Amino acid sequence: MTTTTQTAPLVRATGVTKKFGSGDKEMVALSGLNLEVREGEFLSLLGPSGCGKSTALNIMGGLLSATEGSITFGGKTLTEPSRQIGMMFQQAVMFPWRTTLDNVLLPVEIFGESKKKYRAKAEELLSMVGISEFAGSYPWQLSGGMQQRAALCRVLLHDPKLLLLDEPFGALDEFTRETMNQELLRLQAHTKSTAVLVTHNITEAVFMSDRVAVMSARPGRLIGILEIPFDRPRTPDLQTTSDFVALVAEARKMLELQ
Amino acid sequence: MTRTEQIAQLAIDASPRAKRKKFSPYILTALIAPLILAVWWFVTETRIVPPILLPTPASVVQSFPRVVFADGFGDQIIRTVTEIVGGFALGATIGFLLGMLLSSSSRLRAAYLPALSALEAIPTVILAPIIIAWVGFGMEGKVMQAALACFYAVFITTLSGLGLAEPNAVNLMRSLGASRWQTMAKLRVPTALPVIFGGLQLGATTAIIGAIVSEFIGSVGGLGYLMIRYRGSFDTAAYWVIIFFFLVIGLVTYLLIWYAEKKIVFWRHTAITRPDLEKP
Ligand SMILES: Nc1ncnc2c1ncn2[C@@H]1O[C@H](COP(=O)(O)OP(=O)(O)OP(=O)(O)O)[C@@H](O)[C@H]1O
Ligand SMILES: [Mg+2]
Numbered sequence: 001m002t003t004t005t006q007t008a009p010l011v012r013a014t015g016v017t018k019k020f021g022s023g024d025k026e027m028v029a030l031s032g033l034n035l036e037v038r039e040g041e042f043l044s045l046l047g048p049s050g051c052g053k054s055t056a057l058n059i060m061g062g063l064l065s066a067t068e069g070s071i072t073f074g075g076k077t078l079t080e081p082s083r084q085i086g087m088m089f090q091q092a093v094m095f096p097w098r099t100t101l102d103n104v105l106l107p108v109e110i111f112g113e114s115k116k117k118y119r120a121k122a123e124e125l126l127s128m129v130g131i132s133e134f135a136g137s138y139p140w141q142l143s144g145g146m147q148q149r150a151a152l153c154r155v156l157l158h159d160p161k162l163l164l165l166d167e168p169f170g171a172l173d174e175f176t177r178e179t180m181n182q183e184l185l186r187l188q189a190h191t192k193s194t195a196v197l198v199t200h201n202i203t204e205a206v207f208m209s210d211r212v213a214v215m216s217a218r219p220g221r222l223i224g225i226l227e228i229p230f231d232r233p234r235t236p237d238l239q240t241t242s243d244f245v246a247l248v249a250e251a252r253k254m255l256e257l258q
Numbered sequence: 259m260t261r262t263e264q265i266a267q268l269a270i271d272a273s274p275r276a277k278r279k280k281f282s283p284y285i286l287t288a289l290i291a292p293l294i295l296a297v298w299w300f301v302t303e304t305r306i307v308p309p310i311l312l313p314t315p316a317s318v319v320q321s322f323p324r325v326v327f328a329d330g331f332g333d334q335i336i337r338t339v340t341e342i343v344g345g346f347a348l349g350a351t352i353g354f355l356l357g358m359l360l361s362s363s364s365r366l367r368a369a370y371l372p373a374l375s376a377l378e379a380i381p382t383v384i385l386a387p388i389i390i391a392w393v394g395f396g397m398e399g400k401v402m403q404a405a406l407a408c409f410y411a412v413f414i415t416t417l418s419g420l421g422l423a424e425p426n427a428v429n430l431m432r433s434l435g436a437s438r439w440q441t442m443a444k445l446r447v448p449t450a451l452p453v454i455f456g457g458l459q460l461g462a463t464t465a466i467i468g469a470i471v472s473e474f475i476g477s478v479g480g481l482g483y484l485m486i487r488y489r490g491s492f493d494t495a496a497y498w499v500i501i502f503f504f505l506v507i508g509l510v511t512y513l514l515i516w517y518a519e520k521k522i523v524f525w526r527h528t529a530i531t532r533p534d535l536e537k538p
Contacts, residue, residue: 096525
């Protein structure tokens, strides 16, 4: 474990509370979240549906502002979306009027950088996730899994330091999701980026992460953080080891005891 | 054929899509024309409707060459088409830009949307004499009239279409730090296009009506002007020949916009069926 080498965290959430609505309709979605995301780690946010995981992630991405508390990213207070942060959602969000390649190139187009410069890289990413022959196809010619692969390429194109992933493979079937998770781990290791994954699947959280942040049901609070000490790269047979099963059981207990 | 192929073929044969393909929808179109003709022929031949109101089909056909080869007919038709195209282009552009403007600000919407919608309740036809009084009998007035008649359809469809982008897509653009303008151009406008084309289709029809009504109320040229003249000489058959040309203008306009939509909003026409699964 790397807890001894204490570097400054990439993200620090301090007392982040989010309330929606006002007056009688006020609703606390997230309550006093304190969380640090370390440089290079893979962190999962695990919790029941509606506990504020997406809200927390959107605040970290600068899409939502916190009602109370603050977020720092790379030591600076975060007030708006940053190019250093890449976000992925439950849906692939591919624009049907663009080819797969053009969808992947969307970020650099918005940054006003030369698409030509990034073309080779986009193609390389597409071939890394095995859909290079679909570069010229439109999203509606691709399966759901292929679209999420393309979305993965899009988020990785400009090498963001931080990946915020909101159940990116939640809409896919179990089998495809496992493959995609493997893909994600491989690419995250390759790009040495930091990742925060939102999920409500305990096994997935334990398998993917260096640390799992367990959250309570509404109003969302942080219950505790579970360290996952397994070596990388991780292979699916890890899931049958007794250490792994024990950690999954511990995470489940944390969720149930709240 | 292998067994799997046979099953696949059976499935294709059984699908309603494949069945419908076997006869063209234009057969239905072709069936409706004789029906209308027959009713028309019946009510005129039996004089249920007097010929001064509705001429017989035969007399309209006989009048056709007389009207079409009359001196300057080509100029008149070009004049009317120019007014329609000019008015449509002007009105659609204004409608589109106004839709973009109002969609970008809820304050502007609150301030002007009710007023604009209330104005639309005034039939633009009643403005025709006023416009003529302002700018005279020339083409400018007809262009203005057509523009006025069609802008609202394009405006309101643009406004509602621009609001149709998925929250996730908007979030993606925001997470990339896209400017309002970039989100508009790269997400909102393409998302709105199918709806805007509905507005264009509707607006084209009202532009045609606007131009013709304006000519009809007072003009020195164009198909509407010809109609007034034929009506003056009680030449009902010739009058109906002109109506036939309005029909042709309407049909051509519809087909042109339909074709443009098919080409521009290509993803919408293909997204329903996967071309790679389509039978050759
Ligand atoms: N824009 C909003 N306006 C009002 N309430 C909201 C808004 N967004 C989220 N909420 C509420 O905040 C709570 C937390 O929502 P959030 O989407 O963060 O949950 P989640 O943990 O991501 O759930 P899931 O696992 O189902 O995606 C929910 O009760 C939701 O109804
Ligand atoms: Mg969520």
